Amino acid sequence: MASIEFVKVTKEFEKNVIIKDLDLTIEDGKFTVLVGPSGCGKTTLLRMIAGIGPQTSGKVLINGKDVSNIAPGKRGVAMVFQNYAIYPTMSVRENIEFGLKNNKVGKEERTQLVESISATVGLSPYLDRMPSTLSGGQRQRVALARAMVKKPSVFLMDEPLSNLDAKLRAQMRIELIELHKKLGTTFVYVTHDQVEAMSMADTIVLMNNGLIQQEAPPEVMYREPSNMFAAQFIGVPPMNIARLESANIHFGFRPESVELKDGKGEAPFSVKGTISTREMLGSETLYQIKYKDAAFMIKSLDDHFSVDEEVFMEVPASKMYFFDANGDRIAKDDASYQDYIEALRGY
Ligand SMILES: Nc1ncnc2c1ncn2[C@@H]1O[C@H](COP(=O)(O)OP(=O)(O)OP(=O)(O)O)[C@@H](O)[C@H]1O
Numbered sequence: 385m386a387s388i389e390f391v392k393v394t395k396e397f398e399k400n401v402i403i404k405d406l407d408l409t410i411e412d413g414k415f416t417v418l419v420g421p422s423g424c425g426k427t428t429l430l431r432m433i434a435g436i437g438p439q440t441s442g443k444v445l446i447n448g449k450d451v452s453n454i455a456p457g458k459r460g461v462a463m464v465f466q467n468y469a470i471y472p473t474m475s476v477r478e479n480i481e482f483g484l485k486n487n488k489v490g491k492e493e494r495t496q497l498v499e500s501i502s503a504t505v506g507l508s509p510y511l512d513r514m515p516s517t518l519s520g521g522q523r524q525r526v527a528l529a530r531a532m533v534k535k536p537s538v539f540l541m542d543e544p545l546s547n548l549d550a551k552l553r554a555q556m557r558i559e560l561i562e563l564h565k566k567l568g569t570t571f572v573y574v575t576h577d578q579v580e581a582m583s584m585a586d587t588i589v590l591m592n593n594g595l596i597q598q599e600a601p602p603e604v605m606y607r608e609p610s611n612m613f614a615a616q617f618i619g620v621p622p623m624n625i626a627r628l629e630s631a632n633i634h635f636g637f638r639p640e641s642v643e644l645k646d647g648k649g650e651a652p653f654s655v656k657g658t659i660s661t662r663e664m665l666g667s668e669t670l671y672q673i674k675y676k677d678a679a680f681m682i683k684s685l686d687d688h689f690s691v692d693e694e695v696f697m698e699v700p701a702s703k704m705y706f707f708d709a710n711g712d713r714i715a716k717d718d719a720s721y722q723d724y725i726e727a728l729r730g731y
């Protein structure tokens with residue numbers, strides 16, 4: 385088990401600053417998910433923990449100890465990559481055993497370890513198979529098992545599920561949550577997929593352009609996004625955000641916070657728009673509704689509205705968010721909060 389700490393870490397590639405003065409503490413034993421758009425620096429961060437792409441300045445601590453001069457193999461971390469490198473000419477057993485042989489672990493202990501770990505990840509029936517005869521999900525498990533036999537105190541995973549189809553990805557998400565529970569090891573998981581982040585994380589670290597936007601458990605990230613970026617990155621469809629000219633701010637609401645009605649409602653935000661698209665998804669229906677020059681996405685349990693129909697959208701004041709000129713969320717106890725709510729009537 386191990387905690388990880390970044391202290392004022394900067395990473396440059398040929399004078400390009402990718403990560404600047406980053407401070408971050410990853411708690412011992414937690415499932416932490418680093419999420420953010422492509423190119424924001426997630427892999428770069430993981431590689432600094434693993435020691436395969438050292439920081440330009442600042443410190444990385446594992447269990448309180450500066451690891452700058454500690455070789456990757458001595459850090460107690462194991463990394464599973466997006467394009468899991470398993471050896472095609474070795475059986476599943478040989479693949480899992482490989483690192484142990486290199487580390488001169490005795491035969492008996494090797495066999496015992498390989499067998500218990502294979503059982504943990506559900507590979508026992510496949511130990512003598514060749515990788516080419518396995519499904520994508522099974523190969524992914526081989527990559528996991530290979531990392532696990534090293535008994536790392538930190539597990540680093542870089543988009544390990546991105547090569548799998550949607551159904552298998554959903555299944556592997558659950559398996560990883562269970563695996564984390566079973567092992568109790570620190571997991572640091574990188575993805576650009578907010579669904580993976582929301583479903584697996586104890587703590588989400590949301591990054592953009594090498595800067596941490598917010599660090600919070602999934603439900604806090606969803607209910608109390610710190611800024612417009614967080615509000616629109618987490619959630620499908622993302623939060624609707626529009627400009628409120630009269631107050632010189634932006635307001636926002638989640639797609640599921642809207643009530644669709646035939647007549648105008650009491651709430652400050654109740655406007656008549658026109659349905660422009662309808663997607664019936666089974667348990668819920670997504671509508672795009674146009675009002676003036678804005679388009680809002682609405683998630684509704686009601687599927688009886690049709691395209692081109694006019695309908696009132698009403699959002700209770702308690703479900704509204706406001707963002708200042710910098711894009712930061714305005715707190716509910718802000719002195720002008722009630723004024724912003726009232727200003728919605730003029731939207
Ligand atoms: N070896 C390198 N040399 C120069 N620039 C690099 C190098 N590695 C990464 N970068 C740059 O650093 C930035 C962050 O890259 P990184 O791989 O960490 O992004 P990421 O968040 O993992 O993105 P993705 O989701 O696409 O994997 C990118 O702009 C990338 O072009």
Ligand SMILES: [Mg+2]
Nearest residue numbers: 426427428542
């Ligand atoms: Mg990456």
